[in-house]
Amino acid sequence: MSNVFIDKNQPRVIVIGAGIGGLTAGALLARRGYSVLILDQALVPGGCASTFKRQGFTFDVGATQVAGLEPGGIHHRIFLELEIDLPEATPCDPACAVYLPGEVTPINVWRDQQKWQEERQKQFPGSEPFWQLMATLFNASWEFQGRDPVLPPRNLWDLWQLTQAVRPSTFITAPFTLFTVGDALRLYGLGNDQRLRTFLDLQLKLYSQVNAEETALLYAATALSVSQLPQGLFHLQGSMQVLSDRLVQALERDGGKLLMRHTVEHIEVENGKAGAVVIRNQKTGEVWTEAADHVVANVTVQNLVQLLGDQAPSGYKHRVEKLPQASGAFVVYLGVDASAVPLECPPHLQFMYDANGPIGENNSLFVSVSHPGDGRAPDGKATIIASSFVDPTQWWRTQDYQRLKQKYTQEAIARLAQYFYLKPETIVYQEAATPRTFAHFTARDRGIVGGIGQRIPTFGPFGFANRTPINHLWLVGDSTHPGEGTAGVSYSALTVVRQIEAELKR
Template identity: 30%
Template sequence: MQYDVILIGSGFGSLSAAALLAKQGLKVAVLEQAKYPGGCASTYKRKGYWFETGATTLVGLDEHMPLRYLLDETGIELPLIKLPTPMQVHLPNGQLLTRYANLEEWIREAERVFGAKGQRPFWQHCYRISQQVWRTSLEQQSFPFSNLQDLWQAALQVRPHQLSLLPGAFRTMQDMLTRYGLLDNKLFTDFVNEQLLITAQNHLEEVNELFGATALCYTLFGNYYVPGGMIGLARAIEQYLHEKGGTILYRHNVHRIISKADGYEVSCMAGSFSTRFVISGIPLNDTYRLFEDEKVKKKLAPYLLPSRKLNGAFTMAIALRNAAAIPVLHHQVHVPKGLPLIGSRSFFVSYSHPADRSRAGEEERVVAISTHVPDPAALRIQDKKELEEAILGRMEALGLLQKKDILYLDSATPGAWIFWTQRAYGMVGGYPQYCDIKPWQMKDARLDHKGAYVCGDTVYPGQGIVGVCLSGIIAANKLLRDHI
């Protein structure tokens, strides 16, 4: 079957690009190996309960942010519940820290817990940087540059506030903490490191100021809950695609992409498809294996990261009774001595909304728990029970659950993530930020400067729904500018 554009994988980057291209009248097909859309931002059913696959928090709907741009461009509407309190953090010294959505409230809370020294100027600086980063990211959709046309388009869109961001690419978050006299505040550095892991997948000595400030401030923008789970995002875009003549084909696991004179042949077990253009929405490591064109492989090879520089995840899916009393949905729990087997010093907990009856029964809630597993190809978790007990024990001690209320529990290692998502090494969260990889050195959207493109959490700008949404916007923009 002939298409204008085939997208590999139905992660949110692919779906964002697909929606924008379908809006322009292109015949679009998304090939997805699973039976649900959304990739690592989706929901699956088990034993009558709906659990999140990966991502559990939704941001990006504020002015000058990618998801807001996507919805405004397409007219897609989402049924959302805004969270009055984005998160609470259970610190290693036993204190409970509330990440308020209002900047002034948050600064007062940070000063209460960490001391007044340096907190106000640090957070004001971070918030200002994060606002400028999001605004600039949509103004400069040709970034990172890979041809002269990109440079010309960027020059036309240059604004003074954009230039002020450049020094931040050369400074790390460790430099920022030093600047504000905060590096010797161990409680604060522990907090910053574990918060950066959630969104930047790395620690303060590696994450540059631009990404780090933006990562730390995501709770200061609108945070939302999707009734029914994150799959609601993908379903809304799927409906839009159908309305525009596009489609998502499930159980289509792509195993080869061949470059042709007039486009590409995309092969999977269900058959082969012809297309003028192709967009890979899967990680670069997996994209590399799909292309038979040695020129594409050669261009991709310098961008690939090995397992030792990536993270996998240990996750738990729990159904609880009698959990309605917990009002804040998202919690980061510090583990001072680290978790057994993997050494992680925190884990992230997300509850379903107490008013959401579509994911669990009356007086029941589902819970998603995740923690990082470094170098997932090298670390084999033999005894999941030991990890489960360590996490459940910590949660019970903090009043986040009672073991007797558990109705269902399942856990998964990076090996399960390989099976579910087909992502190399069972990688989650995309490529971590590293200080020796500047934003302009990250992989841009073009694969072969002919008709193949890439988006997702391993290319610029990186992790999270809002980040991969931006990558999809950029891929669609460059394809349209190059060829349409």
């Protein structure tokens, strides 16, 4: 197959994957005049932030809430550059209602800063100095990130971008670079405050993949503060798919091309430089090699190593192999009668059941509930999506996958029924996704989700760079800084676009 690139006179960029990271990179590059081809193995674009429809319900596959839509926020900035309308959205307030084990009153993470301060002072007496430290670190980190640093730097240009983003105010974060949240809790004499720890474990696991003890403090400062004004979390009108659809619209308007159901099987490297990819058209079975000036891989770093095969640099491969096991997700999607949802139900809730049990494995559930008129359910109905982090390995080892899936589904529904009115007559539709499902639909290695974990050795300055050890090969997505989430991968995409532009201008 030839002529897949529309404009052969411009530098050609192939993007592997149409997740939010790949689409954002592709759309920005097309806007800036490059010839872009995006390939995705799935049926619909969006990856973990896509949707599927069943019996009149629209379910968000993974991501259900969006950060970065406020003026100056990363999606806002990118949509402005692309000259496309921001999706319609409602702010989440509270951002999350968190139910700790055995408690019937939630901890409400309010959007208003003052209200959230009063709530946490009531919930966690004596913890304010810790929260004040988080606020100080957040303000400095947020301003730093807003100046588009390249992290971690891999050459002089990257280093220059990084130093340009530093201001005297940034230095306040420096002494805390090697701190975890656990260290900060101990610093303020809160190390044994089990209730606060459980709350932090639950919230941080959502964003960092790891608990409070392990999460890098500078990362946590952002994760714990981004739900308040002037930032905030948003629920998109219609579904999460609108984000991808608008990016595709911009890409195609600017001459870029997206081919769905096209799998990249291999990245070809010659003389230390990526120059082509091997593509399989899933519908026809046709396999061909497509050349490009730059290749952007919107995949996990584990998948990147696989795509390189023998050409993966051994040090890089070794580092990836040594990464701690990443999490998978188990997700239950319910289409219900509206009577199953309590009145005034917040859009997002988090439950933990057994105080001595793990975070995840159905012992904690993150729940997203549709609201009337948000486009996800027919009149008089609603969607409930509950997810839990799981160890992906057991889902691949088991001889009896269907039975395990059924067990997890029943257990999750029984737990949800402690809050929602879930009976056979109120559940209209149910479906579940496991790490195997995510592996199938998003091609993520073993169905792992949410990046590499924001522990000290793998966050920010110590993480995986967008600039890979192979020239003209770039990594975009939640394996890179600043981590998971649609907002995170959009920053990652913007960094790569700037890096490619700088290379091409040289």
